[in-house]
Amino acid sequence: MHDAPPDPTEFDLIRRIRQRAAGRDDVVLGIGDDAAILDAAPGRQLVVAMDTLNAGIHFPLDTAPADIGWKALAVNLSDLAAMGAEPAWCTLSLSLPERDGPWLDGFLDGFLALAAAHGVALVGGDTTRGPLSVCVTAHGWVTPAAALRRSAACVGDDVWISGSLGDAAAGLRFALAPGEPAEDDERTRAAVRGLRDRLDRPTPRVALGRALAGRVHAAIDVSDGLLADLDHVCEASGVGMRVWAGALPCSPALSETVEADLRRALQLGGGDDYELCFTAPTALRDALGELSLALAVPLSRIGTVGVGERVRVIDAGLDQDGPEWVPPRRGYVHFDPDPDPTPDPARERD
């Protein structure tokens, strides 16, 4: 019999983080002082994004610590990607209900794996007591005038999306309704696991964003839901859009597990996709096809930018005519008491 090890102190937790965090040449002083000191990249502009994940709001309460760590950094790198920035450093503020060394180690497994994949150094932050919450600030660099802004969409542009849509929202739906989908064969179970993985481990489109910087017009990452995020672009750019519902990219896992109407709702409004949505001149179609092959990232043309101020959805395939509708201005609004069509894990908790 051994005595149980004493609970770690706050300083023990910080030491644990510090020991595992990797450096970078431009980190003059990392974790362990009142603030970090960093060398600026000459001739470039600093890009700063900050996003928080709260337990039960932004991830289901049963999410593994490593997945929480991954996602907390991923959503911030996705924001940098949507600006076309090259990520460099991040800071992490972690509120934990209790000092839990194994939980922290798991969290760092996910967080630092993604950081290492993108050469990002964790340089500071704090740990504190409180309801489980993870706040990350991500810093990157962009060539002046090359950043991708929401306000840069032009009439006549194509609207493009990376990857596929709706998977994360379906993964959340199944996480909250364990009986679904009804069919319980191995193929379906694998599809559901895949969807959950899109929810828990989103892929920030960093290389794509950097390749698009200075070449395409507006960009945004799809976090609130495609329509809500396209609305943000329309509002910032003073334009309207038409989007062909039949052109929305769909993963095999989603088409196998969700029937057509719900699938479309999840693709248009589910959110948490962290795909890049951008507008580009039609003259770039071939070049974007080549870029898609080069980066092995699917790129789908889904719409067109026109005059107006709203997004119109056409119930037809790409470039086809069909009935149009204008969805209400909404999406995944965190404070909304009924964020249809995606169930909100927070309500499980309230």
Place this chain on the structure above:
Amino acid sequence: MHDAPPDPTEFDLIRRIRQRAAGRDDVVLGIGDDAAILDAAPGRQLVVAMDTLNAGIHFPLDTAPADIGWKALAVNLSDLAAMGAEPAWCTLSLSLPERDGPWLDGFLDGFLALAAAHGVALVGGDTTRGPLSVCVTAHGWVTPAAALRRSAACVGDDVWISGSLGDAAAGLRFALAPGEPAEDDERTRAAVRGLRDRLDRPTPRVALGRALAGRVHAAIDVSDGLLADLDHVCEASGVGMRVWAGALPCSPALSETVEADLRRALQLGGGDDYELCFTAPTALRDALGELSLALAVPLSRIGTVGVGERVRVIDAGLDQDGPEWVPPRRGYVHFDPDPDPTPDPARERD
């Protein structure tokens, strides 16, 4: 009779923040896109601090929204001050239990008043649903090699502290025990209000930090409590310290409301002071006296740096002999179940 206005959406709250946030010439793109774009200061190093305040942990639950806003930025500017940095921008992540426009306006009153006082631009962040929590990242600039590090204390240095110690901890104590202090005359009530103000509206020593940069050796801001923070400096610098308890600066409000033993405990271990503690060669005594007058910031010499690894407290006045004791390594540890001597507002809540 009027209909009640509809609750604001998350986007309404962001719009509200955006409308009130002031700009700066080096802010290329502020609130409203996926990330902020900022011009780097040529030839300087970037300094980044990040700190979170959680309701009931870092401020009493009855704290006014404007005071929460002030303090959330103040603790981060204090970290920049402890590095000797000139603050430039901040980002804010605000988790709110409900969409509350008037609460947000109050919060911004305090936050933006302090930001304006230091020329700091709020450039991004997010608002989300969750238990009340405020995370801020502050960015500043420092001349290369001029930053004040915890690791730079030298044997023979004096130890200095700005302002006075223990007020905030006394303010917290009285906030949690409304019957205290017993004497209920107007003079005592005014003193208690003053102590509470030190808790709610700490003064980040930004001008002092900038004036000390490149001139003194180590620096730290006193947030965990003087002894805990001095321990951090000793550990980082590989030195020991002797501190004269009789030399610790004390406000009139503290001496009027708290008896000597408790007063000393609050000064040594209470925390939340946000004063700058720094070490400097003895040759700088006169210059520091002049700086104190020029900035109208009291500076007290309280100790000396020697060989060793711990802080020893001498029960005597400055430079006097007296009984010595080595306090245990602790201070305000957020995860500690019994953070003596300061009562922890979190325990009111658990």
